[in-house]
Amino acid sequence: MFYIHCPYCGERREEEEFHPNGQAHLVRPADPDSVSDEEWGDYLFFRDNPRGIHHEMWVHRLGCRKFFNITRNTTTYEILETYPMGEQPTITAETAKVRHEQGVQTADGGWQTVGARPENSTLNEETPS
């Protein structure tokens, strides 16, 4: 199970509360009447299926019920960042490649890189109830 950071609730939640909704940042053609069948078909049916960094739309369906975006590595299942609708990713296939070449780890200690690290690490330590 993953803990996923919802950018609207502002905290990490169990994967069970979320549902994936496919590729993010799809833009509907501004003037559908003027595009070719091929362009319309691409928009409607064809999706990227990259190995590695991918941007996906997810919904916090059992929480705030808002859609948001996730940058995810499709080979390691690592979630690199989550960000609200309308914003652009800070990690892309290009930046991840550079980081990899420079030996920078995108995540450590099991936390998502962006937005996931709790402000107070003691929250993750055992406390008597």
Next chain:
Amino acid sequence: MSEAGSETNVSNVAVFDTHPAEPIDAESPLAWSRQRGLVDAAGGSGQVSAIERPFLGHLILRGGAITLDEAVRAELGINLPGQPLGLNVDAEGSRSVQWLSPDEWLVIVPGGEEFALENRLRERLGDAHFAIVNVSGGQTLVELSGDKARDVLMKSVTYDVHSHGLPVGKAVGTVFAKTSINLRRPSEACFELVVRRSFADYCVRWLRDAGREYGVSVESPTS
């Protein structure tokens, strides 16, 4: 488009009072559980107690936080929770406003107040961009208290229900035994579960099962 917004105002939105002056029979969402003997007439002596608070007024408010905050403070005397997962309760503990999402709040008031409140809010909000929906019939509230209430919740939700995860004044939408609920912490002594009407019986049966080892009682006032 600029004209269209002003056409939706108090005078042409259809609203109706779900609590008519002439009392008519109403059944709480736990009527079926009661009929099958799953609800106790009076509280038991167990360490967990679940009490339904049926027939409350539930309103969903949607719109901008600043606009709604002004109206809610003026009409209800409660601040709109500005931070995510906030829950503000009045001094009496009978009226509350809960953050549901960045543009959505749940207001719960004593049964019968919601229609007047909705009208007053509509009046005050005027031509602002907002929506109010009365969802009183669609959900019910169950109060969970007792020494082992938290232990029962730990078996039922994935959320951290310890006081550092769910302190007083916090409310979260989460998974409860595979169904969705709003889990609220209005006070130190109790948790509140806002459950869907059609899942109320399921939730009660789950609570009875999860609380069996501690002794659990489920109460539901009939009116």
